[in-house]
Amino acid sequence: MSSQPVLEIRGLDKSFGPVQVLHNVAFSAYAGEVTSLVGDNGAGKSTMVKCIGGTYTADAGEFLFDGRPVQVNSPREAADLGIEIVYQDLALCDNLDIVQNMFLGREKKSGLVLDEATMEEMAAKTLDSLSVRTVKSIRQHVSSLSGGQRQTVAIAKAVLWNSKVVILDEPTAALGVAQTAQVLELVRRLADNGLAVILISHNMNDVFAVSDRIAALYLGRMAAQVKASDVTHSQVVELITSGRSGELGLQNVNGVTA
Amino acid sequence: MSTTMVPDKQTAAPAPSLGGNARAYIGRVRGGDMGALPAILGLLVLCTAFAVLRPVFLSAINFANLFTQGAAISVIAMGLVFVLLLGEIDLSAGYTSGVCAAVLAVMMTQNGQPWYLSVGAAILTGVVIGLILGALVAKLGIPSFVVTLAAFLGFQGLLLVLVNEGNNIAIRDPLIIAIENKNLPPSLGWILYAVCVLVYAAIQVVRARRRAGRGLAADTAGIIAVRVGALVILGGLAVYALNLERSRNALLVSLKGVPIVVPVVLALLIIWTFVLRRTAYGRHIYAVGGNAEAARRAGINVDRIRVSAFVICSGMASIGGIILASQASSVDPSTGGSDVLLFAVGAAVIGGTSLFGGKGRVLDAILGGAVVAVINNGMGLMGYSASVKYIVTGLVLLLAAGVDALSRKRAAASGLR
Numbered sequence: 001m002s003s004q005p006v007l008e009i010r011g012l013d014k015s016f017g018p019v020q021v022l023h024n025v026a027f028s029a030y031a032g033e034v035t036s037l038v039g040d041n042g043a044g045k046s047t048m049v050k051c052i053g054g055t056y057t058a059d060a061g062e063f064l065f066d067g068r069p070v071q072v073n074s075p076r077e078a079a080d081l082g083i084e085i086v087y088q089d090l091a092l093c094d095n096l097d098i099v100q101n102m103f104l105g106r107e108k109k110s111g112l113v114l115d116e117a118t119m120e121e122m123a124a125k126t127l128d129s130l131s132v133r134t135v136k137s138i139r140q141h142v143s144s145l146s147g148g149q150r151q152t153v154a155i156a157k158a159v160l161w162n163s164k165v166v167i168l169d170e171p172t173a174a175l176g177v178a179q180t181a182q183v184l185e186l187v188r189r190l191a192d193n194g195l196a197v198i199l200i201s202h203n204m205n206d207v208f209a210v211s212d213r214i215a216a217l218y219l220g221r222m223a224a225q226v227k228a229s230d231v232t233h234s235q236v237v238e239l240i241t242s243g244r245s246g247e248l249g250l251q252n253v254n255g256v257t258a
Numbered sequence: 259m260s261t262t263m264v265p266d267k268q269t270a271a272p273a274p275s276l277g278g279n280a281r282a283y284i285g286r287v288r289g290g291d292m293g294a295l296p297a298i299l300g301l302l303v304l305c306t307a308f309a310v311l312r313p314v315f316l317s318a319i320n321f322a323n324l325f326t327q328g329a330a331i332s333v334i335a336m337g338l339v340f341v342l343l344l345g346e347i348d349l350s351a352g353y354t355s356g357v358c359a360a361v362l363a364v365m366m367t368q369n370g371q372p373w374y375l376s377v378g379a380a381i382l383t384g385v386v387i388g389l390i391l392g393a394l395v396a397k398l399g400i401p402s403f404v405v406t407l408a409a410f411l412g413f414q415g416l417l418l419v420l421v422n423e424g425n426n427i428a429i430r431d432p433l434i435i436a437i438e439n440k441n442l443p444p445s446l447g448w449i450l451y452a453v454c455v456l457v458y459a460a461i462q463v464v465r466a467r468r469r470a471g472r473g474l475a476a477d478t479a480g481i482i483a484v485r486v487g488a489l490v491i492l493g494g495l496a497v498y499a500l501n502l503e504r505s506r507n508a509l510l511v512s513l514k515g516v517p518i519v520v521p522v523v524l525a526l527l528i529i530w531t532f533v534l535r536r537t538a539y540g541r542h543i544y545a546v547g548g549n550a551e552a553a554r555r556a557g558i559n560v561d562r563i564r565v566s567a568f569v570i571c572s573g574m575a576s577i578g579g580i581i582l583a584s585q586a587s588s589v590d591p592s593t594g595g596s597d598v599l600l601f602a603v604g605a606a607v608i609g610g611t612s613l614f615g616g617k618g619r620v621l622d623a624i625l626g627g628a629v630v631a632v633i634n635n636g637m638g639l640m641g642y643s644a645s646v647k648y649i650v651t652g653l654v655l656l657l658a659a660g661v662d663a664l665s666r667k668r669a670a671a672s673g674l675r
Contacts, residue, residue, distance in 0.1 A: 076557060091555040093548035095616035096541075104545055105556030107538040114536055117472050139475075143669070 004067055006031045006196040007052070007083070007165050012061035014047055021047045025061070025222045027215055029165055029196040034187060036199045036207040036228070039217030040240055045200050048217065049167055052198075053085045054078035066164075081165075084158035088169045090150050092157075094143040098135065099123045101142055102157045126160045127152075130189055134182065148179030155186060159195065166190055167198040172206055184210050204233055218243030223250050276480045294610040296661050297625040300654075301632060308636035315639055319504035322517060326438050328631030329519040330355070330581040331598065335605035335623035336530055337574025340567040342606055343534075343547045345615025346395065346402035348571050350387075351602060353413035355579030356594025358384045360420035362434070362580055363427040363589040373431045377580060384576025385569055387413075392568030396561040402568075410599070418591050426590040429583055437522065438584040441515030444501040450521060451497045459486045519581060523624070526577070530570075530620040543567060547615035578602075597648065601630045604655035612662050629654070 005028035014022040022044050029035045039045050050056045052063075054072040063070050065081050072078050078085075092101050099116075102123050108115040123138050132152055135145065142150060151171050158166050168187065172180040188210045191197045201207050207214060208228060215225040216239035223243045231248070238245035287295060308315040334351050341348045348354075358380040365376035391409060395402045421427055429435060442450070462482045469476035497516060505513035534540035545553040546563045554560050575594075582598070583589050607613060608629050609622025633654060637647045 075555075087555070089551075091549070091552040093545045093552050093616075095544060095548035100541060100545075104541070104553070105558050107541060109538060112537060114538060114541065117469055117474055120474055121472065 005029055005064075006066060008064040008067075009052070010062040010064070012048065012051060013059045014044075014051055014056060015059055021220050022051070022058075023221045025217070025220070027222060027225065029198050030213070031164070031196045032191055032194050033212035034191045034197045034199055034210045035213040035215060035225075036201060036211040037215050037217065038201065038204075038207060038236060038240055042219075043217040043240075044220040045217055046169070049085065049169060049198075049200065052078070052165075052167065053083060079161065079163075082161070082163045083165045083167070084161065084163040085167045086151075086154045086158050086169065086171060088171075088173060090154045092142045092150055092154060095141065097141050098138045098145075098153050101153060102126070102160055104157075106161070122160065123156070126156050129193065130156055130159070130186055132156065132186070146179065147175050148182050151175065151179075151183050152186060155183075155190070159190060159193075163195065165196045165198065167200070169200045170202065171199070172201065172203065180206070204236060207236070208233065216240055216249070218250060221250055224248045274475060274477055274481060276478065276484065279481060294619075294622060294625050296658065297609045297622070297629055300608070300629050301625070304629065304632045304636060308632065308639065312636070312639045315636055317504070318499060318502040319513075320635065320639070321499050322441075322504055324628070324631050324635055325500070325517050325520055326585060327635055328627045329438065329517075329523055330578045330585060331601045331605050331630055332523055332624050332627030333526060333581060334575050334578035334598065334602040335609070335627055336526060336620050337571035337578070338602055338606045339611050339618050339620055339623050340530075340534075340543065341402070341571045342611050342613060343543050343615060343618050344564060344567050345547055345613075346564070346567070347406065347603070347613075348391065348402065348568065348575075349406040349599060349603075350391065350409035350413055351406075351571060351575040351578075352594045352599030353410055353417060354384060354387050354572050354575040354594070355582060355598065356417045356589075356592075357387070357413050357420065357579070358576035359579035359583040359589045359593045360417055360427070362583055363429055364420055366429065366431055366434070367427055373433045376431075377434075380580055381573060381576045384572040384574075384579075387575075388569035388572030389565065391572065392565030395568065396564035414595065417593070417595075421589060421591055424591050426588050428588045434580065434584050435587055436584075437519050437581060438517070439587070441500075441513070441517050442521070444515050447497050447501055447516040450516070451493050454524075455486065455490055455493065458489055462486065519584075522581075526574070527620055527624060534620060539563075539566075544616060547617075597651070600655060601634075601651065602627075604651060604658065605630050607662060608654065608658040612666065613659060614662070614666060626658075 007029040009025065009027045012022050012025040012027070013020065025044070025048060027048070037045055037048070047056065051058045052072070054075045054077050057073055063072060070081060072081065072083070093104065096104070099120050103119050108118045108122070120138065127135070127138065130152075134149055134152065142153065145153065155166070155168070155171070171183050171187065175183060184206060187197060187199060191212070199207070199210065211228040213225060214228050214231065214236055216223040216236060218239065221243070223239045226248065235245040235248065239249050243250040286293070305315075314320060334355055338348060338351055361383045362376045362380040365371045365379050366373065371379075387409075391405055394400050394405045418424065459482070462477070462485060466476040466482060500516045500520075501514055503512065503514045505511055534543065542553065542558045542563050545556065545558060546560050550560050553563075579594055582593055586593065605626035606618070606623050607626065609624070609626030611618030611622045630651065633651055634647060637650060
């Protein structure tokens with residue numbers, strides 16, 4: 001895989017009033033790889049993702065995109081760079097069909113009129129490129145889809161725009177066993193298609209099933225970012241719960257960082 | 259994407275066919291998505307019942323009356339569809355139409371302005387009212403029910419002020435009067451009919467050809483033939499019936515042709531259907547009604563959509579007010595009052611527009627408006643008093659809202675929503 005990360009963050013700080021949520025966080029995501037972001041509740045995963053996605057603006061820190069320093073001040077700017085976030089509570093409209101949902105807010109138009117044919121073609125192509133075979137028709141309403149299929153549509157919506165970085169916030173949290181496998185397979189396929197995938201998950205099995213790298217946050221600090229093949233299940237759990245695991249992780253967790 | 263794949267027929271929409279469409283429709287109805295079915299069935303039952311009980315119901319003059327009686331309510335209901343699609347309500351639409359009608363009357367009679375300036379002022383009044391209501395709901399966050407209930411009372415007072423505490427302002431402008439009281443020459447009615455059918459058929463064929471040319475699932479010739487055929491038959495029957503002589507003494511004064519209000523309502527129907535179904539704006543209305551948070555995340559300005567829906571609703575109410583003024587040839591404190599609003603909300607809901615937002619069409623307003631007009635007209639012919647009419651219409655509205663709520667429950671159970 002390429003040595004230069006698509007997205008690199010250095011020294012990210014973020015406070016809400018007197019509470020500092022992120023301390024000097026460094027993070028990288030590589031094209032063609034799934035990087036899992038793990039951490040306990042309140043470790044700062046969501047805040048970090050929202051800083052990347054432009055929902056929050058970071059107090060300090062450097063963002064490098066393809067090696068270039070960039071500023072992300074709004075979700076629109078993040079989308080323009082090619083960063084897409086698939087949120088936990090799926091942002092889909094039940095009363096619209098798959099194509100309409102995938103293009104929501106970014107409809108293709110010819111003049112004043114919606115260009116349905118082009119949208120339908122692009123949506124079908126995207127779903128095919130992800131080898132999605134589970135939906136009956138791309139013109140069926142989202143209300144008739146299962147949880148896994150909805151997650152699939154939400155992910156397909158994110159990759160439709162030639163995005164380079166896709167962030168998935170707990171995509172399997174609400175799914176059954178078979179559907180989880182389906183979505184994880186899709187996550188792996190996204191990376192194999194050359195995207196940098198950032199997966200937020202609580203489920204260690206999911207993390208080890210698809211990840212190339214694992215980044216563990218502990219109380220707003222990046223405990224470690226390691227190759228998934230270099231660590232064991234229990235080491236990651238230690239990183240999440242205490243911020244360190246032997247040589248890995250933060251060396252002085254109670255005071256300032258080492 | 260770096261991988262190239264052979265287009266997979268499974269993910270593309272399956273090619274529609276007559277049988278397939280029929281099966282899909284039956285499936286939707288079973289699953290709780292009744293659409294316009296209750297309105298169409300209700301219309302058939304009501305018409306049959308009234309025709310049997312009072313043969314005069316089917317007379318040419320009464321048929322034309324149905325159109326002129328239902329026009330204003332249908333127009334106001336069309337505007338309400340936009341607000342209902344967002345899951346909001348506008349209880350003031352009736353008196354908004356009254357206020358706008360009064361503005362029209364005052365401009366014309368007391369200030370002597372020409373009809374176009376007066377009509378412009380009336381519609382502008384509607385737009386401003388919509389802006390205020392929409393801003394209060396979207397920006398300030400007051401529930402639309404409360405905002406428009408307050409406006410309902412306020413506009414009732416405003417209407418009284420405009421008509422000088424209860425005067426009846428007569429409208430004499432021949433053009434305004436003509437909307438509800440004059441007819442197109444029969445030949446022009448047929449020409450309009452032919453143009454409508456041809457344009458509709460052409461649009462359908464061109465669209466299917468274009469889609470087929472790009473390898474997308476397109477409507478088959480059979481489906482198009484059924485749609486166009488339905489329009490040919492229903493439209494033809496209506497124009498034929500409206501072109502029958504309906505004057506008691508044809509030698510003295512001839513009364514035949516399509517009422518002028520019919521093409522007006524049709525034009526509004528076509529414009530708003532186009533906006534809702536073929537533009538990004540219309541798509542965003544459905545999106546906000548379906549899941550406002552998803553719409554916001556997709557970069558849609560939800561507040562602007564909300565305000566615009568109220569503007570359209572009040573703007574359409576102003577046009578409804580002009581039609582009401584034309585119908586009565588005057589404006590008084592009861593114009594747009596009493597039953598107009600409930601009939602209009604009833605029309606939209608009976609037609610199949612959901613009170614819960616996200617589901618509905620502009621055509622629903624016409625279908626529901628037809629049901630309301632038939633009930634009103636038929637019960638009048640049966641000799642029932644206003645009291646019975648109110649009770650029956652109230653029950654029908656309740657029934658329609660009940661069907662809406664039940665179908666929503668059923669849809670939730672069958673996973674359609």
